[in-house]
Structure formats: C-alpha cells, structure tokens
Amino acid sequence: MLIAQLSDMHVRPRGQLYRGVADSNRGLSEAIDHLHGLDRRPDLVLLSGDLVDEGHSDEYAMALELLSALTIPYLVVPGNHDRRENFRAAFPGHTYLPAHGPLHYCVDDHAVRLVVLDSCLPGQHHGHIDAAGLSWLQSTLAADPHKPTIVVMHHPPFVSGIACLDEYRLKDTAPLERVIRAQSNIEAVLCGHVHRAMARRWAGTVVLTCPSTATEICLTLSPGAAPQSCLGPTACLLHLWSAEHGLVSHTSHIGQYEGPYAFI
Numbered sequence: 341m342l343i344a345q346l347s348d349m350h351v352r353p354r355g356q357l358y359r360g361v362a363d364s365n366r367g368l369s370e371a372i373d374h375l376h377g378l379d380r381r382p383d384l385v386l387l388s389g390d391l392v393d394e395g396h397s398d399e400y401a402m403a404l405e406l407l408s409a410l411t412i413p414y415l416v417v418p419g420n421h422d423r424r425e426n427f428r429a430a431f432p433g434h435t436y437l438p439a440h441g442p443l444h445y446c447v448d449d450h451a452v453r454l455v456v457l458d459s460c461l462p463g464q465h466h467g468h469i470d471a472a473g474l475s476w477l478q479s480t481l482a483a484d485p486h487k488p489t490i491v492v493m494h495h496p497p498f499v500s501g502i503a504c505l506d507e508y509r510l511k512d513t514a515p516l517e518r519v520i521r522a523q524s525n526i527e528a529v530l531c532g533h534v535h536r537a538m539a540r541r542w543a544g545t546v547v548l549t550c551p552s553t554a555t556e557i558c559l560t561l562s563p564g565a566a567p568q569s570c571l572g573p574t575a576c577l578l579h580l581w582s583a584e585h586g587l588v589s590h591t592s593h594i595g596q597y598e599g600p601y602a603f604i
C-alpha cells in the first residue's frame with residue numbers, strides 16, 4: 341500500500357497569494373500533477389491540515405475545485421488555519437467525518453488502519469487533545485491492538501528547536517503519549533503544521549512531519565530567530581507499507597530537476 345501525504349496547502353481564493361507572496365493554489369495543483377506522475381500510483385492521499393489559509397468558504401470552494409483534478413481517493417484532516425464547521429460543510433461526501441464536534445475519525449478500509457485526531461482548538465494556532473479526544477483515541481486503538489495503525493494529527497507532539505513554531509506546538513502531550521505508548525501496533529504518527537520534514541522518536545513509535553505544498557519554514561535554530569519562510573522546493577511524503585517490510589516513508593520533491601541519469 342502506498343499513501344501519499346500532502347500538507348499545509350493554504351489554498352486562497354482564486355487569484356490571491358498566500359501571505360501576498362506564495363501562489364499556494366498553484367502549489368496544490370503542482371502537487372496533484374506530481375502524484376499523478378509517480379511511477380507507482382498511491383492508493384490514498386492524506387491531506388494533513390491547513391487545507392486553506394483563513395478557513396473561509398470561498399477558500400474551500402477553491403480547494404474543492406483544485407482537488408477535483410485528483411484521481412486518487414483522499415482523506416482530509418483539519419489544521420489550525422481551517423475552520424471546523426466550514427471544513428465539515430466543504431466535504432459532505434466524506435462520510436467518515438463526524439457530523440458534530442471535533443473531527444476525529446478512523447478509516448479501516450485498507451491494509452493499514454488510519455486513526456485521525458483533530459488536534460485543533462477553534463480560534464487558536466497551538467494544538468491540544470482534550471480528555472474526550474484522548475478517551476476516543478484510547479477506545480479506537482484498543483478496538484484492534486494488532487492491525488498496523490497510523491495515527492494522524494496536524495500538530496506534531498514535540499519541540500522542534502525552531503522557536504517560532506514551538507510557540508504553536510501541541511500542548512500537554514504527556515496524556516497523549518501514554519495512550520500511544522500503550523499500543524505496540526502504531527507504525528507512525530504523521531503530522532503537518534511545521535512546513536518542514538522532521539522525525540522524532542516518541543511514545544514508542546516515530547513521528548514524521550510533512551513539508552508544505554505552499555512554503556517552507558526556514559531552518560532557524562537560534563532561540564531568538566525571526567519567523568521566516570521560503571518559496572520551495574516543495575515536497576510531499578510517500579509512505580510505503582508492506583506486511584513484509586513495514587512502513588518506509590520517503591520525501592518526494594515536487595518540481596522539475598535535471599535527470600534522471602543512469603545510476604549503474
């Protein structure tokens with residue numbers, strides 16, 4: 341099974357740029373073309389939050405128009421730039437989304453079970469999983485303690501070292517860590533939010549973050565560094581699962597580069 345992960349698309353109304361500089365709508369279209377051009381077609385695409393930039397209906401309309409070009413089934417995950425009710429209303433055909441409350445859900449139609457947590461607090465940019473979310477996660481994971489499972493949430497549960505990101509990280513992670521650590525079948529926790537690829541050992545599994553299709557947050561590791569973004573190169577993650585070899589996650593850069601050349 342091959343799962344493609346796109347993240348932080350930050351789609352804007354038609355003709356408008358993200359933060360006045362990035363053509364995020366084109367970024368999503370290029371990412372879709374990239375997935376269609378892969379030598380192996382993904383079985384599923386995971387959109388791991390911040391589908392749009394301000395959560396407005398006209399942005400969701402634009403996102404849906406762009407996503408209508410995607411020929412691969414996709415799952416949507418909310419991010420801090422999404423607005424929960426506009427998000428829910430934008431995807432009426434996505435019946436895995438609950439009709440009320442936080443957008444937690446489980447999709448168990450594939451070789452790997454996908455358990456998605458809504459880590460967003462309406463009106464806030466940092467993340468949090470409340471007691472009800474933890475309880476839902478615990479019972480959902482306990483329902484099948486053996487099937488390979490991927491947990492997905494927008495906010496990564498660790499301190500990155502990039503100060504401007506860490507201000508808006510997932511808070512109060514200890515109870516979540518205990519719930520995840522209690523299971524031995526969590527192949528990975530997949531996140532977005534940080535507009536960069538990062539990896540960290542956590543709760544007995546691995547956390548991976550996906551680059552954005554819109555911008556890359558600059559790698560600034562000094563404590564007082566100002567928040568900065570760059571335009572490209574953009575990328576997505578490709579998670580290749582097999583029962584024999586487990587889950588292997590690849591970064592796939594979007595865009596045209598020289599090559600390929602014969603390697604051997």
Ligand SMILES: [Fe+2]
Nearest residue numbers: 348390421533
């Ligand atoms: Fe984002």
